[in-house]
Amino acid sequence: MHKTILSKNNLTNDDTRDIAIKIVDKFVEEGLIKNCIDTDDDTEFDFQDIINNVLNEVFNIKED
Amino acid sequence: MNNETFGMTFQYAICIEYDIENKISTERIDKELLSTFLESKIIRKIFRGKSKPIKSLYKTKEFTSEFISRCPHSFLLENEETFSVKTFKGNGKMFAPKVVGQAGDNTFNHFFGHLHKNEINRTNFKEFCLENISEILPIVVDYALVSDYNCWFYRKDETFSYEIIKRADLPDLTFDKSNFTFTKPTSQSWNESNNLKYKYCA
Numbered sequence: 354m355h356k357t358i359l360s361k362n363n364l365t366n367d368d369t370r371d372i373a374i375k376i377v378d379k380f381v382e383e384g385l386i387k388n389c390i391d392t393d394d395d396t397e398f399d400f401q402d403i404i405n406n407v408l409n410e411v412f413n414i415k416e417d
Numbered sequence: 418m419n420n421e422t423f424g425m426t427f428q429y430a431i432c433i434e435y436d437i438e439n440k441i442s443t444e445r446i447d448k449e450l451l452s453t454f455l456e457s458k459i460i461r462k463i464f465r466g467k468s469k470p471i472k473s474l475y476k477t478k479e480f481t482s483e484f485i486s487r488c489p490h491s492f493l494l495e496n497e498e499t500f501s502v503k504t505f506k507g508n509g510k511m512f513a514p515k516v517v518g519q520a521g522d523n524t525f526n527h528f529f530g531h532l533h534k535n536e537i538n539r540t541n542f543k544e545f546c547l548e549n550i551s552e553i554l555p556i557v558v559d560y561a562l563v564s565d566y567n568c569w570f571y572r573k574d575e576t577f578s579y580e581i582i583k584r585a586d587l588p589d590l591t592f593d594k595s596n597f598t599f600t601k602p603t604s605q606s607w608n609e610s611n612n613l614k615y616k617y618c619a
């Protein structure tokens with residue numbers, strides 16, 4: 354199924370990163386992930402990287 | 418273990434090694450990793466031949482201002498230079514520079530507002546970046562190496578490695594705008610993220 358989605362949409366790492374950012378933004382909005390604006394806290398980036406990596410694994414996408 | 422715990426444990430290990438008071442909560446420390454750091458002697462190796470750390474700057478108000486709410490350095494050294502630790506998983510080197518890397522509207526305008534005639538906001542942010550990247554980047558790099566000594570510490574599987582980048586070694590950076598390319602070259606095509614590439618001409 355994933356491969357079908359991939360071939361239909363031709364997803365790239367840029368696309369999965371954008372999806373990861375949108376998901377993290379939603380989590381921050383809901384208060385499930387702390388807002389890291391004006392801090393040195395990497396939590397948002399850690400979540401983003403994990404989601405991005407999982408999406409890339411699922412859709413067999415290589416990082417640039 | 419997340420990268421935050423890894424980084425805090427490393428800072429705590431430096432405090433233990435040099436008997437430095439600190440405000441690091443022990444809840445944020447991984448005890449097993451702490452023992453590994455202390456037994457590995459890697460901390461003594463990092464500071465060999467350098468001025469030694471004498472004060473933890475974590476959660477202090479030193480080197481802060483209205484727009485720098487948290488001290489951007491990890492330690493003060495004997496010779497009054499500053500030392501920072503940045504931890505990375507694997508070979509990754511992506512990070513948000515301190516102070517300007519995750520700036521809110523006011524902070525962003527404080528550090529970059531002089532490059533634009535109007536206030537920079539969510540509406541004009543992408544256009545601002547596309548137009549002014551050659552002037553934005555030197556400021557970003559400046560804060561990426563904000564301390565006198567910047568220790569980049571890597572963990573891959575069960576091994577550690579590090580490199581120390583001296584701020585004094587940072588060259589004067591000037592970029593030619595025409596050598597930049599964005600993977601999303603317009604604000605319309607730029608959705609959430611964008612990749613910036615620079616053609617380096619030796």
